[in-house]
Amino acid sequence: DVKVTQSSRYLVKRTGEKVFLECVQDMDHENMFWYRQDPGLGLRLIYFSYDVKMKEKGDIPEGYSVSREKKERFSLILESASTNQTSMYLCASSPGTFSYEQYFGPGTRLTVT
Amino acid sequence: LAKTTQPISMDSYEGQEVNITCSHNNIATNDYITWYQQFPSQGPRFIIQGYKTKVTNEVASLFIPADRKSSTLSLPxxxxxxxxxxxxxxxxxxxxxxxxxxxxxxTVIP
Structure with missing residues (x-):
């Protein structure tokens, strides 16, 4: 089975802190994604990566950056966390050239106070 | 970018067939339609995918009309x-x- 793991299930940070969310997949997938999920807004794509060191902006990249130094790992970085970044963050991966079947991790619920 | 519109919520009794319709008027020629399921505190899970007409798997069916501007997920x-x-x-x-x-x-009601 494909496994996508995220470094934390729950995280509490203070405003202005630098926050790292880590995602690791074990199926050698080319593509990896970061979404955030908020009530009433569904899942929104922040960034995605289709290869090591490659990244593309999604719908809401402002306030976020990403890093993909190894194929299996995709990190989401909040340079200076703000309260409006309190959300559920979901990582996903998929094989091939934008396969439509994405495999999701369990999510990280981030609270910024 | 093809955006979608779905009903916010639906209720159904156990044992009934449920049909959920999605509108996607701006779908592009090379777009596929995919449905995911998400339980609380979990990430979404792939259910079914299609391009046109009808697709069926062990979990659901997906109906896509000829103009592809909408699709219906059917849960038996x-x-x-x-x-x-x-x-x-x-x-x-x-x-x-x-x-x-x-x-x-x-929401499925007993």
Whole structure:
């Protein structure tokens, strides 16, 4: 089975802190994604990566950056966390050239106070 | 970017067939239609995908009319464990065209 793991299930940070969310997949997938999920807004794509060191902006990249130094790992970085970044963050991966079947991790619920 | 519109919520009794319709008027020629299911405190899970006409698997059926401007996910004989949020996703094979929408919250009633 494909496994996508995220470094934390729950995280509490203070405003202005630098926050790292880590995602690791074990199926050698080319593509990896970061979404955030908020009530009433569904899942929104922040960034995605289709290869090591490659990244593309999604719908809401402002306030976020990403890093993909190894194929299996995709990190989401909040340079200076703000309260409006309190959300559920979901990582996903998929094989091939934008396969439509994405495999999701369990999510990280981030609270910024 | 093809965006989708779904009903916010639906209720159904156990054992009934449930149909959830998704509108995607701006679907592009190379876009596929994919449905995901999400339980509380979990990430979404792939259910079914199609391009046109009808697709069926062990979990659901997907009906897509000729103009492809909408699609219907059909869940046969739902049970309480089908209570979840269902997302319709329209995406192509280029770029960041993965729009999940707000999903439909299905509640199955005993």
């Amino acid at each position: 004989r739902v049970s309480l464990s089908d209570t979840a949020v269902y997302y319709c996703l329209v995406g192509g094979n280029t770029g960041n065209q993965f729009y999940f929408g707000t999903g439909t919250s299905l």
